[in-house]
Amino acid sequence: MNTANLSTSWAVIGASGFIGLRTVEGLHGRDGVNLRPVVRSATSLAVLARRRLDWRIADPRDLPALTEALRGCPVCLHAALGDPVQIERMATIAYRACAAAGVRRLVWLSSASVHGQNPPPGTDESTPLHESHPLAYNNAKVRAERRLEQLARDGRVEVVRLRPGVVFGPRSRWITDAAADLRAGRAGWLGRGRGVCNSIHVDNLVHALRLAATVPAAAGEAFLVGDAETVAWRDFLLPIALHLGLDETAFAEPPPAPLVAERTPPLAALTRTRLYQRLGDAVPDRAKRLVKGLASAWPAPAPARDAWVLPRAPAGRLTLEQTLLQGCAWKLPHAKAARLLGYVPPVPFAAGLATSLEWLDFAEGRT
Numbered sequence: 250m251n252t253a254n255l256s257t258s259w260a261v262i263g264a265s266g267f268i269g270l271r272t273v274e275g276l277h278g279r280d281g282v283n284l285r286p287v288v289r290s291a292t293s294l295a296v297l298a299r300r301r302l303d304w305r306i307a308d309p310r311d312l313p314a315l316t317e318a319l320r321g322c323p324v325c326l327h328a329a330l331g332d333p334v335q336i337e338r339m340a341t342i343a344y345r346a347c348a349a350a351g352v353r354r355l356v357w358l359s360s361a362s363v364h365g366q367n368p369p370p371g372t373d374e375s376t377p378l379h380e381s382h383p384l385a386y387n388n389a390k391v392r393a394e395r396r397l398e399q400l401a402r403d404g405r406v407e408v409v410r411l412r413p414g415v416v417f418g419p420r421s422r423w424i425t426d427a428a429a430d431l432r433a434g435r436a437g438w439l440g441r442g443r444g445v446c447n448s449i450h451v452d453n454l455v456h457a458l459r460l461a462a463t464v465p466a467a468a469g470e471a472f473l474v475g476d477a478e479t480v481a482w483r484d485f486l487l488p489i490a491l492h493l494g495l496d497e498t499a500f501a502e503p504p505p506a507p508l509v510a511e512r513t514p515p516l517a518a519l520t521r522t523r524l525y526q527r528l529g530d531a532v533p534d535r536a537k538r539l540v541k542g543l544a545s546a547w548p549a550p551a552p553a554r555d556a557w558v559l560p561r562a563p564a565g566r567l568t569l570e571q572t573l574l575q576g577c578a579w580k581l582p583h584a585k586a587a588r589l590l591g592y593v594p595p596v597p598f599a600a601g602l603a604t605s606l607e608w609l610d611f612a613e614g615r616t
């Protein structure tokens with residue numbers, strides 16, 4: 250542990266990720282608040298360790314370690330990601346660790362995809378959620394939110410849920426993947442990119458995170474947050490192509506992906522049953538660690554993909570996610586965030602995209 254001398258500290262779980270890192274960069278030292286990055290391993294500190302920060306190492310799935318890492322922080326911002334099963338589990342563990350460590354407020358990064366990538370017109374935070382989305386990620390995010398609402402009924406921790414859409418900015422995979430697809434000649438869009446892209450520049454999200462952490466009226470609420478402008482996918486994708494010296498002809502018009510739901514592996518489905526969760530709650534942590542230790546002595550199968558990542562489109566096809574996203578006809582409103590949090594996005598879309606492309610040049614060694 251680094252030993253910086255701190256006043257008020259907010260913990261950031263998943264501080265090594267795209268949003269977590271930008272949150273630390275944007276909020277550390279502001280208004281007398283210091284940020285305490287909480288990461289799962291020493292290798293996750295590669296960028297963070299360049300600054301004098303009071304970081305801790307704790308896996309967001311390890312309740313005792315996480316509890317220790319959160320002690321002394323009145324606020325915890327959760328920006329970690331796992332596979333769909335881990336997303337749900339992380340919500341429970343985050344709440345319990347916050348409660349045990351005396352954290353007053355947990356700000357949970359949920360996602361606009363709890364409403365689907367192509368939400369019906371009129372959707373806002375009052376629209377009931379469901380768990381029948383074709384993408385497992387969406388359903389996991391819904392379950393995580395529900396679990397947090399349920400846990401927060403004991404009143405030990407205030408929970409605020411933020412639902413951003415497409416979060417872009419420097420270091421964003423939305424930028425690097427689009428550039429890679431364009432260069433590889435496999436970029437595609439639907440209806441010439443006329444669908445609505447519910448974008449939010451990462452610095453606008455960091456601003457919303459700060460408000461969610463501090464505004465008393467936010468307690469217990471969920472907020473959609475986005476950019477001020479209504480952005481079409483072509484407003485997002487075409488400037489990337491032009492920046493690379495390409496034009497509109499770089500985008501193919503592949504047929505939309507068939508609307509087939511992702512399959513849930515049987516073991517993941519088992520972990521979601523009430524009986525399994527009750528058993529999990531009843532078994533003491535020490536016993537769980539013992540079982541895990543014994544299990545790890547067996548030869549391991551090939552590791553599963555760790556966190557949810559944007560699926561890449563096969564050449565000449567759109568992924569299901571792209572099909573849904575680009576078929577969107579509804580700009581998700583952030584009127585509730587404006588009203589209760591005073592949220593006004595500080596970064597205009599065009600300026601945010603320009604700095605993202607500047608970063609791309611830097612990352613690819615062109616500046």
Ligand SMILES: NC(=O)c1ccc[n+]([C@@H]2O[C@H](COP(=O)([O-])OP(=O)(O)OC[C@H]3O[C@@H](n4cnc5c(N)ncnc54)[C@H](OP(=O)(O)O)[C@@H]3O)[C@@H](O)[C@H]2O)c1
Binds near residue numbers: 268361415555
């Ligand atoms: N990016 C978007 O467009 C977007 C949109 C809506 C919502 N969100 C939500 O915002 C949050 C942050 O997203 P992001 O884009 O910043 O993700 P990211 O860049 O992939 O970062 C994920 C973070 O979670 C950690 N992590 C990944 N797998 C883990 C595991 N199995 N166990 C423990 N830690 C793990 C990573 O640690 P390592 O560095 O050690 O790998 C990293 O710190 C997520 O909850 C995501 O659902 C993102």
